[in-house]
Amino acid sequence: MRAFLQSPVGAIEIEETDGYISSVRIVPDEKVGESDSCELLKKATMQLQEYFAGERKEFDLPLRQEGTPFQQKAWNYLSTIPYGQTVSYKDEAIAIGSPKGCRAVGAANGKNNLAIVVPCHRVINGGGKLGGYAYGTDIKLLLLELENHYNLM
Known part of the structure; x- marks a missing residue:
């Protein structure tokens, strides 16, 4: 459905x-x-x-997506990134126990089928650059700006 x-x-x-x-x-x-x-x-x-509308910062939905154990670990971590905040691919790689796996983390995040709800848009390159996003960096920036706007209110 x-x-x-x-x-x-x-x-x-x-x-x-x-x-x-x-x-x-x-x-x-x-x-x-x-x-x-x-x-x-x-x-x-x-x-x-x-x-x-800026009224929800966390989702409360039963979620399921198929993936490798590494992908599952990467996706689970994404849901721990607080609303309005960002982490680097390196931060995520370290957090999931794969400190040299920045590219693998990026690839796993790129296969996330639960956009916005599992917030892969909150992962950016080191130095604050946006990095990639399955739906384009314009949309990634829009989502980050939306969260930043409502987070300041």
Whole structure:
């Protein structure tokens, strides 16, 4: 099942599989279709709307995405990065016990299927440069600026 949400970063597709949110992706407008109606998709849509309004800093949703043990470790770490803050790829690599794994961390984060909800946009290059983002650095910057704006309020 899936639902769609128009947001400040464009159309977002939210997928539910077996009682879990399995994907949150930014999609082109032409990919937007009918939204299915289920309580979990409604809850996820509401929480994303609250996030974009600055009313939600953490998500409370059952999540599941398939990945290697290393990817799972990297994705789990992402959810510990506080709203409005950033860490470097090196910081993440050290935190998950792979201090020389900066590139591997970047690759794992690039495969994160739960954009925004599992906040890979909060990981940047050393020296404060944005680094990559699956949906482009413009959207990464927009998300970071949104969080910074609401974090100061």
